[in-house]
Amino acid sequence: MATYDKEMIIRYVEDELPAEERQQFEEDLQKDASLADEVALYRELRSVLQERLPADTGLDALRGTLASMNAKYFGAKRISMTRWLTGMAAAASVILAVALLWPSRDYLERLGRTEMISTTERGGNADSLLQQASVYFNQQQFDKALPLLDRAVKEDSSSQLALFYRGVAAWHTGAVDGARKDLERVYKGGSLLQYEAAFYIALGYAGQKNKATAKEWLNKIPEGTPVSEKAKELGRKLE
Numbered sequence: 001m002a003t004y005d006k007e008m009i010i011r012y013v014e015d016e017l018p019a020e021e022r023q024q025f026e027e028d029l030q031k032d033a034s035l036a037d038e039v040a041l042y043r044e045l046r047s048v049l050q051e052r053l054p055a056d057t058g059l060d061a062l063r064g065t066l067a068s069m070n071a072k073y074f075g076a077k078r079i080s081m082t083r084w085l086t087g088m089a090a091a092a093s094v095i096l097a098v099a100l101l102w103p104s105r106d107y108l109e110r111l112g113r114t115e116m117i118s119t120t121e122r123g124g125n126a127d128s129l130l131q132q133a134s135v136y137f138n139q140q141q142f143d144k145a146l147p148l149l150d151r152a153v154k155e156d157s158s159s160q161l162a163l164f165y166r167g168v169a170a171w172h173t174g175a176v177d178g179a180r181k182d183l184e185r186v187y188k189g190g191s192l193l194q195y196e197a198a199f200y201i202a203l204g205y206a207g208q209k210n211k212a213t214a215k216e217w218l219n220k221i222p223e224g225t226p227v228s229e230k231a232k233e234l235g236r237k238l239e
Helices: 006-013 019-031 033-052 059-074 090-101 105-111 125-138 142-155 160-172 176-189 194-207 211-218 228-237
Strands: none
Touching: 006 019, 006 033, 019 033, 033 105, 105 194, 105 228, 125 142, 125 160, 142 160, 160 176, 160 194, 176 194, 194 211, 194 228, 211 228
């Protein structure tokens, strides 16, 4: 990641950077996926706390707690956050972000992006449905791809392609339990998609903050398989 500390990231999100520094930051942001993840993480935390924090109740106590955390971990230095809940300690919010929201959904979504391969048309209805579903899937319109994939599975319940892509599409829409059932069937089926299925199962557990089980599934993915590099990246995030 570019050499930006937490304070600089917070100042960028809070629109507190001078124009020249902001321009440079945004140029680096376009080129650095890790920096983009950090920015997305802070924005997510900011949004969640704004939604969940009562307007008045307990605000003074929260300010005191955050200020105490800021002093403990960062000494006397305080970070200005005038645009977000007056008096909050930015450094403490970053600690909360790491504890509560990492790995972020944005990060998992980026790591889980894939293209649905088109099947060779053999005249079967399931193949036709998969062809139609691939158009929506590759446009990331997973809610539209899912009904077609449901029909494809009903037409051919043994189709590893239909089960796998229905599982992935379901995961993208947040239907993790349904996705897991499909993906576990693919993993047990031993097809060429076996380890890709294991990877998406791991992503599902990571999104639920079940790091131990996520790591168990990542450990099932051998070196040199198509998703082994992504699996290693996710594993590092879960350390």
